[in-house]
Amino acid sequence: AQSVTQLGSHVSVSEGALVLLRCNYSSSVPPYLFWYVQYPNQGLQLLLKYTSAATLVKGINGFEAEFKKSETSFHLTKPSAHMSDAAEYFCAVSERGGYSSASKIIFGSGTRLSIRP
Amino acid sequence: EPEVTQTPSHQVTQMGQEVILRCVPISNHLYFYWYRQILGQKVEFLVSFYNNEISEKSEIFDDQFSVERPDGSNFTLKIRSTKLEDSAMYFCASRNGQNQPQHFGDGTRLSIL
Numbered sequence: 001a002q003s004v005t006q007l008g009s010h011v012s013v014s015e016g017a018l019v020l021l022r023c024n025y026s027s028s029v030p031p032y033l034f035w036y037v038q039y040p041n042q043g044l045q046l047l048l049k050y051t052s053a054a055t056l057v058k059g060i061n062g063f064e065a066e067f068k069k070s071e072t073s074f075h076l077t078k079p080s081a082h083m084s085d086a087a088e089y090f091c092a093v094s095e096r097g098g099y100s101s102a103s104k105i106i107f108g109s110g111t112r113l114s115i116r117p
Numbered sequence: 118e119p120e121v122t123q124t125p126s127h128q129v130t131q132m133g134q135e136v137i138l139r140c141v142p143i144s145n146h147l148y149f150y151w152y153r154q155i156l157g158q159k160v161e162f163l164v165s166f167y168n169n170e171i172s173e174k175s176e177i178f179d180d181q182f183s184v185e186r187p188d189g190s191n192f193t194l195k196i197r198s199t200k201l202e203d204s205a206m207y208f209c210a211s212r213n214g215q216n217q218p219q220h221f222g223d224g225t226r227l228s229i230l
Contacts, residue, residue, distance in 0.1 A: 032218075034218060036221075042223060043208060043221050043222055043223035043224050044160070044208060044221040045221075046218050046220070046221075049218045090159070090160060094219075103148075103165075104150065104162040104165050104173060104175075105150075105152075105160075105162065105210075105219060106162065107152075107159050107160040107161070108159065109158075109159040110159055
């Protein structure tokens with residue numbers, strides 16, 4: 001069974017500071033990993049995905065994440081936080097499968113990112 | 118960029134009534150999903166649909182729930198007799214191939230009174 005653990009339900013950083021949102025996964029098979037962002041009263045937007053190519057994945061809005069198999073981690077980072085980054089961030093895992101596999105996504109419990117002026 | 122669209126954005130229904138949530142997936146996508154997010158909680162998988170049949174369903178997806186792709190473009194979620202605990206945001210998602218991510222709609226907020 002797959003699972004995702006996000007450390008810290010709420011992270012607060014100052015504008016311009018480094019953003020680090022932690023995610024650890026558990027999977028018995030090679031996983032696909034994702035970060036989604038949810039702005040207030042909106043849907044889920046894909047930030048970035050890891051599907052077995054480069055272990056350092058660059059996403060939208062200056063975010064990136066590094067897949068570390070030895071640590072079973074997929075932490076999300078951004079060098080300099082902006083006020084518009086305030087949102088809920090979800091780490092997620094999906095099973096790789098054959099072409100007919102439905103591959104549901106398992107979401108973490110989310111981390112709310114607040115940006116201090 | 119193509120989007121997954123969901124209607125309505127907000128649905129208010131009396132407990133015990135049937136409700137149908139509608140989704141139009143991206144046109145060339147093959148896999149379809151429903152998820153729900155109870156207020157303040159994480160997003161939970163409900164059901165996946167491929168090749169005109171359910172591929173997988175969670176324990177949440179009991180006999181009160183059903184899905185249908187009636188016309189090749191819409192993908193619907195029906196709740197037969199709604200309960201208070203069905204109040205949540207329901208997200209539809211679709212994806213194309215094996216290595217492709219799921220694209221989510223903006224959700225339908227379902228409020229059961």
